[in-house]
Amino acid sequence: MSSxxxxxxxxxxxxxxxxxxxxxxxVDGFEVxxxxxxxxxxxxxxxxxxxxxxxxxxxxxxxxxHELPREQLAELIRPAGxxxxxxxxxxxxxxxxxxxxxxxxxxxxxxxxxxxxxxxLAVKGVGPETADSIMLYAFNRPIFVVDAYTAxxxxxxxLIDEYADYHQIQELVQSSIEPxxxxxNEFHALIVEVGKNHCKPRPKCQGCPLExxxxxxxxx
DNA sequence: GACCAGGCACATC
DNA sequence: GATGTGCATGGT
Numbered sequence: 001m002s003s004x005x006x007x008x009x010x011x012x013x014x015x016x017x018x019x020x021x022x023x024x025x026x027v028d029g030f031e032v033x034x035x036x037x038x039x040x041x042x043x044x045x046x047x048x049x050x051x052x053x054x055x056x057x058x059x060x061x062x063x064x065x066h067e068l069p070r071e072q073l074a075e076l077i078r079p080a081g082x083x084x085x086x087x088x089x090x091x092x093x094x095x096x097x098x099x100x101x102x103x104x105x106x107x108x109x110x111x112x113x114x115x116x117x118x119x120x121l122a123v124k125g126v127g128p129e130t131a132d133s134i135m136l137y138a139f140n141r142p143i144f145v146v147d148a149y150t151a152x153x154x155x156x157x158x159l160i161d162e163y164a165d166y167h168q169i170q171e172l173v174q175s176s177i178e179p180x181x182x183x184x185n186e187f188h189a190l191i192v193e194v195g196k197n198h199c200k201p202r203p204k205c206q207g208c209p210l211e212x213x214x215x216x217x218x219x220x
Numbered sequence: 221g222a223c224c225a226g227g228c229a230c231a232t233c
Numbered sequence: 234g235a236t237g238t239g240c241a242t243g244g245t
């Protein structure tokens with residue numbers, strides 16, 4: 001099986017096992033943006049608590065969050081961890097939004113892919129995964145999001161070596177599966193699902209939907 | 221108590 | 234250019 005075939009097999013196997021994930025778990029694009037920062041290297045359960053705090057405080061809009069003092073923002077998002085640095089990163093992103101696109105999410109939607117990605121990456125605290133998550137899940141651009149789970153699953157199945165960087169992994173997927181909003185959306189979510197359930201640092205390969213594919217588990 | 225979680229920027233070599 | 238480190242809460 002070529003690596004492209006294996007990639008497609010992984011997608012189909014995971015979809016058969018888990019069905020549509022219908023991501024991102026957020027009510028609108030702005031909530032996706034906030035969640036994308038808060039979930040950096042963090043369990044989603046903790047992010048949910050932080051988002052709930054923001055909603056309870058009635059500040060879940062670009063303008064209100066932009067006006068909120070950084071110290072108060074940090075306190076509200078505390079459950080998500082790294083709260084000081086994430087408060088600063090959210091502030092940077094909000095500055096970009098409010099100062100350049102006062103018309104809101106819709107005016108940002110008008111940007112071409114390349115410009116949106118460039119501007120997102122120019123915000124301090126937004127790296128490739130955060131930018132692509134926002135592109136895909138908040139602005140519906142057909143871009144595959146690579147995360148720690150993706151690298152681990154593909155590594156286990158010998159599709160990449162341990163030194164593969166973000167862009168290489170992204171290219172592997174995007175050259176194996178034609179750009180498709182729905183499929184890229186589902187695929188990333190499905191990989192997170194198998195990562196949470198099976199493909200862990202201490203893997204539970206038994207019962208994994210990808211058990212039929214060649215894989216190796218590093219000795220500890 | 222150790223390990224892990226949907227990264228990123230920055231210092232240092 | 235590669236590698237190491239700080240940032241932090243909460244679940245298992």
